[in-house]
Amino acid sequence: MKTPLYLSLMGVVVLTNSSFKKAKIYNFRTATKNTFRVLVLKSKYEMHIYDSSGEWIVGYPVVFGNKDLGDKMMEGDRKTPEGIFHIAMKRRHEKWDSFLSIDYPTAESYRRFNERKAKGQIPANARIGGSIGIHGTWPHEDFAIDQYQNWTEGCISTKNAFIQQIFSMLPVGTEVEIRR
Template sequence: MKSLRNFALLIFILAATTSFKYLGTAGKDDFYVIIDKSDYELKVYDAANNWLVTYPVVFGSKDLGDKLVEGDRKTPEGTFHIVAKRPHAKWERFLSIDYPNAESYQKFNERKAQGIIPANAKIGGSIGIHGTWPHEEFAVDLYQNWTMGCVSTKNEYIDKLFDVLPVGTRVIIQR
């Protein structure tokens, strides 16, 4: 098992630093992702907590707070998992995460009960990690938040993440 992880680590490093495409079979627990909103960074770690690569990212709103309601353009915070991967006509590739999950609903319902958000508010959905519009990767370089709550990075980086991270990979979004 350890040699398989070492092989997966080597393949990930090659995929992250070259145009090499990952051809192996990584398991959902071989990697995890931490997205730090305050640093505008997405970091990938292996199962042994070794840092592998960091990519710059941007979000929705300039307000980096936790997502409250549908349409607020904020990126949710918490622990999620990649639930689907697909090519995307506008943003290169799309790694869908399981927002809203049980943790998200719990925070949402507590905020409703406290009157922080309206009783008729909706939680939203369709959050993921994706690329940028064609020829607009400068938004990532300039830290221009433009999404509806998703995490966006350069297309070359989303291609590498798409090739390596399997469905089921844990994604932690924090501030």
């Protein structure tokens, strides 16, 4: 007699975890750089993807480099840069499944870097760094995402299954905003 109770509970789960809002259908093969927008919220360990109308599509858990979540100051600080960037290149990666390179450093990144140097906030011989992107984890280490283990050199990392979805969805040129 547990079956009716079980089915009722399953119905509640389905109803509470479903959206009755009409779902949009996206053709990822014809997506352009303006089809989607990415917002990374470092303080919440979240990455959200929106469509061109500003409607939320999907969110993913992410981790970063340095635990203090501050803005990237210089090469080697393991911090994830903040600002508005774009996906510059996509490639498969031997360690982290897939890699979506962002166009860090931008002109704004250089402006902030030079300002910090002039104020003595970073060493005069410091370099700005680069090679920042969105990627997966080491094989079989998706637990780092669940446990909020910041392990990268300043990149944004998510689970390998998620990076495969993101890689397929987002074209080169897509805007990526990173905020604290």
